[in-house]
Amino acid sequence: MSHFATFITALSQMTNHRGxxxxxxxxxxxxxxxxxxxTPMNAVVFACMGCDGVHYAILKIDGxxxxxxxxxxxxxxxxxxPYSLLAPTxxxxxxxxxxxxxxKIEDVLKREREGExxxxxxxxxxxxxxxxxxxSVDHNIEPYLxxxxxxxxxx
Numbered sequence: 001m002s003h004f005a006t007f008i009t010a011l012s013q014m015t016n017h018r019g020x021x022x023x024x025x026x027x028x029x030x031x032x033x034x035x036x037x038x039t040p041m042n043a044v045v046f047a048c049m050g051c052d053g054v055h056y057a058i059l060k061i062d063g064x065x066x067x068x069x070x071x072x073x074x075x076x077x078x079x080x081x082p083y084s085l086l087a088p089t090x091x092x093x094x095x096x097x098x099x100x101x102x103x104k105i106e107d108v109l110k111r112e113r114e115g116e117x118x119x120x121x122x123x124x125x126x127x128x129x130x131x132x133x134x135x136s137v138d139h140n141i142e143p144y145l146x147x148x149x150x151x152x153x154x155x
Contacts, residue, residue, distance in 0.1 A: 001113060002065055002066060002067050002090070003067055003089070003090045003091045003094075003109055004044075004046075004058055004065050004067075004069070004090045005065070006109050006112055006113055006119070007046075007090070007094075007109075007119065008028075008029070008030060008046075009112075010112055010117075010119040010120050011026065011028050011120070012028075012029075013117070013120075014120055019124050020120055020123050020124055020127070021047050021097065021123065021127050021129065022097070022127045022128050022129045022130075023050075023129060024047045024048065024049060024050070024056070024129050025047060025048050025049070025050045026046065026047050027045050027046050027047055027048060027055070028046075030044045030045060030046040031044070031045045032044055032045075034055060034057075034074075036053055036055070036074065036076040037076070037151070038074055038075075038076040038082040038083075038150075039055070039057070039074055039076070040057070040059065040072075040074075040083075040148045040149050040150055041149040041150065041151050042059050042060040042061075042063075042147070042148070042149040043057035043058070043059055043060075043072070043074070043148075044057055044058050044059075044060060044065060045057045045074075046058065052075065052076075052077050053074075053075070053076040053077060054073060054074065054075050054076075054077075055073075055074050056071065056072070056073055056074075056086065057071070057072055057074060058070070058071050058072075058090055058093075059071075059072065059144070059147050059148065061147060065090075067089060067090070067091065068088070068089055069089065069090065070085060070087065070088050070089065070144045070147065071085075071086045071087045071088075071089070071090055071092075071093040072084065072085055072086060072141065072144070072148075073085075073086050073132075083141045083145075083148060084139045084141060085138065085139050085140060085141045085144060086132055086139075088144075091105050091106060091109070094123070094127075096131055096132055096137060097123075097126075097127040097128065097129060097131055097132065098122070098123065098126035098127050098128075098131075099126065099128070099131055100126065108122050
């Protein structure tokens with residue numbers, strides 16, 4: 001089971017998705033068709049900012065979400081550059097957001113897959129979206145642009 005699938009399975013057990021990713025709004029179930037033309041055709045949207053249409057997605061690679069699928073931010077009002085890299089992988093996305101090492105996130109995900117209900121509580125207590133905007137986080141989308149499948153040539 002992929003890291004993202006573990007996250008979605010944990011979400012499915014919750015009725016209240018508030019505060020799981022800090023102030024961001026969870027999109028559950030994740031959406032493969034979001035109502036902005038800037039959203040890549042291979043994006044699975046799992047959260048949004050709640051203003052200006054900004055939303056967060058993991059990219060499918062060869063039609064499926066993999067552990068090495070990047071997580072991007074889509075800013076549909078940023079017409080010239082609508083995409084920003086949040087993390088090269090979903091586990092790194094969770095690690096950055098939680099201010100933790102990837103090993104810690106791997107452990108939490110492993111425990112969740114083994115039947116412990118720990119992931120959502122951990123995210124609620126640790127995740128802060130503002131960590132993505134520190135100077136130490138690389139937002140260079142260039143290495144991942146070839147993975148983004150757009151449906152318009154004018155983006």
